[in-house]
Amino acid sequence: MRSLARHIGIATLSACLVGITPAFAAGPGWNQLSPTEQRILSPHQGNWNSYSAQKKQKLRYGAQRYQNLNKQQKQNVQQQHQNYKKLSPQEKKRLREEYKRSLR
Amino acid sequence: MQTVNLDTEHSHLSDEQLDQYRAGLLDDEPQTLTLIESHLAECSACQRRQQQWDVLAQNLRPTAPNETLEQTFESQRRDALQAHRRKSSYLPAIAIAASVFFAIIGVSVFTVTQPPSAPTEQQIAVENTEILDDIDFYIWLSQNQSENISNEGNT
Numbered sequence: 001m002r003s004l005a006r007h008i009g010i011a012t013l014s015a016c017l018v019g020i021t022p023a024f025a026a027g028p029g030w031n032q033l034s035p036t037e038q039r040i041l042s043p044h045q046g047n048w049n050s051y052s053a054q055k056k057q058k059l060r061y062g063a064q065r066y067q068n069l070n071k072q073q074k075q076n077v078q079q080q081h082q083n084y085k086k087l088s089p090q091e092k093k094r095l096r097e098e099y100k101r102s103l104r
Numbered sequence: 105m106q107t108v109n110l111d112t113e114h115s116h117l118s119d120e121q122l123d124q125y126r127a128g129l130l131d132d133e134p135q136t137l138t139l140i141e142s143h144l145a146e147c148s149a150c151q152r153r154q155q156q157w158d159v160l161a162q163n164l165r166p167t168a169p170n171e172t173l174e175q176t177f178e179s180q181r182r183d184a185l186q187a188h189r190r191k192s193s194y195l196p197a198i199a200i201a202a203s204v205f206f207a208i209i210g211v212s213v214f215t216v217t218q219p220p221s222a223p224t225e226q227q228i229a230v231e232n233t234e235i236l237d238d239i240d241f242y243i244w245l246s247q248n249q250s251e252n253i254s255n256e257g258n259t
């Protein structure tokens with residue numbers, strides 16, 4: 001009888017964890033984002049709830065960094081993104097390595 | 105040239121007689137007609153006069169020898185009108201060809217000068233994701249822009 005209660009307790013706890021975990025793992029919902037985040041991340045609004053928590057966190061970090069840039073810096077970042085896409089794989093690799101070295 | 109009576113041998117037809125003959129005024133006088141025709145058959149001088157007139161008449165009716173002068177003018181006028189119509193009949197075809205040509209030129213110029221279409225929402229989302237996912241890298245790139253360019257120039 002004690003064993004049965006123990007099993008029931010474990011099952012209940014597991015069920016609760018299974019139900020709760022996705023809510024945490026999925027990260028914040030769209031409505032929980034600040035208006036600024038929503039504006040920057042607006043292209044993702046439709047798919048936001050399907051993103052993993054990790055992806056949401058990365059996008060929010062990016063949005064936060066982006067909003068702190070001034071207008072000229074934002075334009076530069078977009079221009080660099082466009083330029084980078086046009087580079088050859090070798091050039092992209094060289095830049096990535098340079099970037100990694102600069103982080104050390 | 106001597107104008108003599110037809111009854112006299114070695115005489116020639118008068119201009120008036122030849123004119124009357126050519127005009128058919130002697131058709132009602134078979135006897136005179138026979139005399140003139142028999143003289144024309146034998147007299148080379150009168151034959152030449154008659155032939156000269158035929159040549160002159162032929163030159164006056166270059167397109168239709170058997171037509172009267174009025175008919176000649178009419179046929180020439182008709183020919184001229186038909187030639188004009190033939191020219192006119194090409195005008196619609198030329199106009200259509202020109203329209204098609206200019207339409208093609210217009211569309212080409214419009215396409216070339218048209219700014220690129222606005223990116224779709226999906227494209228914006230992808231661009232946005234690429235930048236935000238790697239924001240530190242692109243900020244670093246923009247900060248090191250001049251250095252990167254000079255490095256690329258050296259390589």
